[in-house]
Amino acid sequence: MVLSAVAGLLPVMGVFEVLVAVLGLLVVRYYLRTANFWTSRGVLSKNGVPILGSSPSFILQSEFRGTIMQRFYTEARAKGAPCVGLFVGSQPVLLAVDQDLLRSVLVKDFSHFMDRGMPFDRHNEPLTANLFNIEGQEWRTLRHKLTPTFTSGKMRNMFPLVQACADELTAVLAAEAAAGRPVEMFELLARFTTDIIGSCAFGIQANALKDPNSEFRAMGKRAFDMNILQTFFNMVMPRAVPYVKMVFPVRLIDKDVADFFTSTFEENVKYREKNKVLRHDFVDLLMQLKNKSNADTEGIDADILPAQAFVFFLAGFETSSSTLGNVMTELAYNQDVQDKVRAEVQRVLPKHGGDISYEALSELTYMEQVIDETMRLYPAASNMVRMTNDDYVLPTTGADGKPAVLPKGVKVIIPIFAIHRDPEFYPEPDKFNPDNFSEEAKAGRPNYAFMPFGEGPRVCIGLRFAMMQMKSGLATILRAYRVLPVEGDKHYPQTFEKRTFVTKTVGGNKVMLRAL
Numbered sequence: 001m002v003l004s005a006v007a008g009l010l011p012v013m014g015v016f017e018v019l020v021a022v023l024g025l026l027v028v029r030y031y032l033r034t035a036n037f038w039t040s041r042g043v044l045s046k047n048g049v050p051i052l053g054s055s056p057s058f059i060l061q062s063e064f065r066g067t068i069m070q071r072f073y074t075e076a077r078a079k080g081a082p083c084v085g086l087f088v089g090s091q092p093v094l095l096a097v098d099q100d101l102l103r104s105v106l107v108k109d110f111s112h113f114m115d116r117g118m119p120f121d122r123h124n125e126p127l128t129a130n131l132f133n134i135e136g137q138e139w140r141t142l143r144h145k146l147t148p149t150f151t152s153g154k155m156r157n158m159f160p161l162v163q164a165c166a167d168e169l170t171a172v173l174a175a176e177a178a179a180g181r182p183v184e185m186f187e188l189l190a191r192f193t194t195d196i197i198g199s200c201a202f203g204i205q206a207n208a209l210k211d212p213n214s215e216f217r218a219m220g221k222r223a224f225d226m227n228i229l230q231t232f233f234n235m236v237m238p239r240a241v242p243y244v245k246m247v248f249p250v251r252l253i254d255k256d257v258a259d260f261f262t263s264t265f266e267e268n269v270k271y272r273e274k275n276k277v278l279r280h281d282f283v284d285l286l287m288q289l290k291n292k293s294n295a296d297t298e299g300i301d302a303d304i305l306p307a308q309a310f311v312f313f314l315a316g317f318e319t320s321s322s323t324l325g326n327v328m329t330e331l332a333y334n335q336d337v338q339d340k341v342r343a344e345v346q347r348v349l350p351k352h353g354g355d356i357s358y359e360a361l362s363e364l365t366y367m368e369q370v371i372d373e374t375m376r377l378y379p380a381a382s383n384m385v386r387m388t389n390d391d392y393v394l395p396t397t398g399a400d401g402k403p404a405v406l407p408k409g410v411k412v413i414i415p416i417f418a419i420h421r422d423p424e425f426y427p428e429p430d431k432f433n434p435d436n437f438s439e440e441a442k443a444g445r446p447n448y449a450f451m452p453f454g455e456g457p458r459v460c461i462g463l464r465f466a467m468m469q470m471k472s473g474l475a476t477i478l479r480a481y482r483v484l485p486v487e488g489d490k491h492y493p494q495t496f497e498k499r500t501f502v503t504k505t506v507g508g509n510k511v512m513l514r515a516l
């Protein structure tokens with residue numbers, strides 16, 4: 001009907017005028033659909049501009065997403081509003097602000113907010129059917145099965161594999177320090193965590209530390225580099241993916257990257273099955289779950305096993321290396337903190353025969369404060385997402401005087417970066433100060449003032465593993481090297497890259513290493 005109306009107009013109006021008219025109609029339709037979406041629900045609203053939404057820079061990726069949400073958050077806090085209604089493109093999204101609402105979304109009413117609304121295609125791209133993306137009961141069941149993979153006992157068993165990579169790191173650091181030039185710690189530590197997760201989740205020697213151009217490192221980088229279309233689908237229109245896929249052969253993960261990770265995992269499983277190899281790593285644990293499915297219903301379908309190893313890799317290596325890189329920068333510019341954390345390492349290790357052992361790491365409590373403070377200032381996920389899986393009653397009153405209802409399918413943004421820099425929780429929010437994580441300081445803050453790993457039943461499953469690998473890397477560096485700023489480097493205080501999925505700082509993390 002619309003098409004015939006447009007065709008009917010052509011004889012009287014030119015093509016250009018018709019296009020302008022159609023665009024005008026789209027804008028009017030947008031306004032009618034969105035103008036009252038939030039105000040009718042009694043929610044502070046920031047509708048922004050048609051098509052681009054509340055913050056064009058969010059869609060256009062022309063500003064760090066953490067600071068975009070920080071502005072909305074700060075305004076809402078000043079007005080005492082529990083949340084802000086936004087639009088990303090033409091999609092309504094709710095920014096959760098106050099602590100009660102955060103608790104409701106993340107924990108208390110979790111059953112209404114189980115999903116993230118990420119695109120996945122189990123049939124054609126099984127790697128996307130991973131724990132991070134999948135939804136509803138399927139997620140619940142998988143999470144239940146995978147949780148025992150991350151107990152502290154399992155971490156202890158895996159620790160020798162982590163430490164073997166730390167020994168490699170020692171050798172590379174020696175060469176870098178001897179060269180006497182600035183060391184790009186983010187890149188070096190990404191090679192370190194690639195080796196660790198390559199070893200633990202894929203059972204291979206990724207050799208990224210030995211060879212910066214190793215295939216595993218190259219594929220790891222590619223897995224993160226989404227093209228413009230992939231970014232658009234992930235961020236703006238995840239629900240459109242199944243329909244677009246019916247017409248165009250778009251992929252969420254490039255085929256060669258997906259084939260590489262799938263075949264690496266499957267070949268390793270085959271080898272272990274044939275040779276009865278046991279390494280106490282994620283591969284072993286995933287294989288046990290697969291084997292269980294032969295005998296009973298407690299296992300995981302074999303076709304989505306590589307997806308779980310893949311997500312451990314994807315969620316685990318860059319988050320940890322960017323955090324560690326930022327620890328390095330902060331320690332370079334805060335020598336007093338560096339002295340204190342090194343003194344702790346030098347006090348604790350001799351109690352464990354001089355070795356960096358799993359038990360020694362658990363005693364490095366000040367180091368943990370340093371890591372926590374770094375994750376406060378530079379959370380790997382600047383914003384986190386949940387999505388309503390049914391109608392949800394908000395803490396606001398609608399225009400009709402009744403409690404406002406958030407319909408199914410609306411995303412809720414948890415502004416981690418903004419919360420972590422809220423002056424009400426952290427008096428000098430932009431200053432690096434590990435004392436923010438003394439027992440006393442922690443006890444004085446509300447529960448949802450610090451969530452680098454998320455919160456609630458969908459919290460990061462790998463947080464123990466992350467802390468283990470980060471502490472092992474830090475202890476390895478600090479016991480042998482003093483970390484110093486690079487003379488003339490203008491990147492401190494650090495600012496943020498605009499387009500990256502995991503938070504990254506501009507200019508990387510260059511420091512000088514001086515052997516002790």
Ligand code: HEM
Nearest residue numbers: 132312315316319320380381453454455458459460462466
């Ligand atoms: C410093 C390191 C890390 C940080 C900061 C981090 C942060 C996060 C965050 C913020 C989430 C979302 C949580 C939520 O929505 O509540 C998450 C989820 C997840 N993380 Fe991590 N992560 C790290 C390391 C790891 C590691 C090492 C692994 C695996 C070995 C891992 C595996 C996952 C998985 C599978 C999920 C999805 C969990 C689910 O949906 O059930 N992460 N992570």
